Amino acid sequence: MIRIENVTKRFPGGQDALRGLSLSVDKGEMVFVTGHSGAGKSTLLRLIALIERPTSGQVIVDGQNTRRVSRRKIPAYRRQIGMVFQDHKLLYDRPVFDNVALPLIIAGLSHRDAARKVRAALDQVSLLHKEKQFPETLSSGEQQRVGIARAIVSRPKLLIADEPTGNLDPDLSLEVMRIFRRFNEVGVTLLIASHDIALIDQLGCRRIPLVNGMVRYEEEEDVVAEYAERLESDQERTEWQH
């Protein structure tokens, strides 16, 4: 679904956010990109969303090389991808329903046609009863769920999320991850940037650790060992996955 080949991203000023990064995510996978801030997680997601373009290398998403997506084609390209942001990026001048409907309206659906899909998406995140409220009246966790409903309302095959639980307390984070997990179970590919290793370990998903814009495989091995240890000592926390 996603293939990153030898990608370098150099920002004006000379610092490299990504240095010869290569990785791939298969269809139907749920993968976490981890690492400290500045490791290049966000840059990677921004390249996939075509907010940035790589300095060199290839980014191939669902068979499309992003290099060949012209500026005019970017909107259509982005509509294929669901995106979730740490700061939700909701529009605060309109109610929850309109926020979630926005991708459908952009795609050209009438309000009426969109309504059914919007309600289905809100139902997924258990916010159906709050469709008329304004985002400001919701808690941070609820706002993030609105953001998730908006990302999945047009049923994308790929969902990318940048620190979706960055502002949430552990319980809410777990809830958000469970929602992601449900999407994954019906075939959505997810790529999630997060530094919340404890949480990721509970989910048992593949982790791609980034350090200084490169994948650190030795760290990945450490993580696997660490994960095995934790599984033994922390049975209770992993129960819910099954």
Next chain:
Amino acid sequence: MAALKPAETLSPPRSSGPLASWALRHVSTAIAALGRLARHPFASLMIILVIAVTLALPSAMHLLIKNAQSVSATWDSALDFSIYLQADISINDARRLADLIQQRADVEQVTLISSDEALAEFRDQSGFGEALDHLTVNPLPHTLVVRPGSADTAVMISLLHEELGNLPEADIVQVDTEWVRRFHAILDILQRSIAIGAALLGAAIIVIIGNTIRLDIQTRREEIEVTKLIGASDAFVRRPFLYSGLWYGLGGGLFALALVRYGLYAIEAPVTRLAGLYNSPFSILALDLAESLLIICAGVTLGLAGSWVAAARHMRRIEPR
């Protein structure tokens, strides 16, 4: 609760009839834009008022010229001129000459004013009545008042002046109506100046609306970024701003019509009174339907142009960060 399955294809979701949904989308965007203006009624009204005044000014000037032209149109046919005959021409010779000129194809009518009639009229009108009684001879010549044929062109009329002026019996040819033509020339100049002024004011409207839309774009920067981030095209993001411009222009055009109409209403009574003093049936010409539509169209076009310029300039620079 089963999760939504991803769509099988990546094509945009189906919708009910592409044309109907396109129209519906535009209508809802237009209404939303109007609602946005209505949320800041004072600011919106100020802009509409500025546009209205800017449109009403040239419209009013145009009306002024149009009325002046309609008043002076009746003077056009009155291009009569007078031929003062030599003092030694007898009244019989004068009559014969009048008959002769009357036969010309380019002359509609010749009227003879004898020197006695002229003196009598002068006595009545000048107030020199008693002084004139002391004259022993009548100093006034016989006069022929010639009205050129209605089909005559300006060139034919000036040829007529020249030929009749060259007659041995003629002393002076006096064209009384030269000023009518000068007046028309002045009106032409004014009309053209107003056209130039209107074009400049139109440019001003584009700037005013462009600036308003620019501020609007700036305050909604975040919203534009977010909608672009989730896949909105430039056209989609631009559309509400174009509709704002359209509403400003339409509002300005309608308001301008109201201003002109109110102005006419305000001067109608004194003009009618003045026309009455001249025993004239004159009444003010208002803007006709075509002119009214033109003003509204001008407002809408300028509004769209202004918002287009602003959107094209500033929208492109707003990209998600």
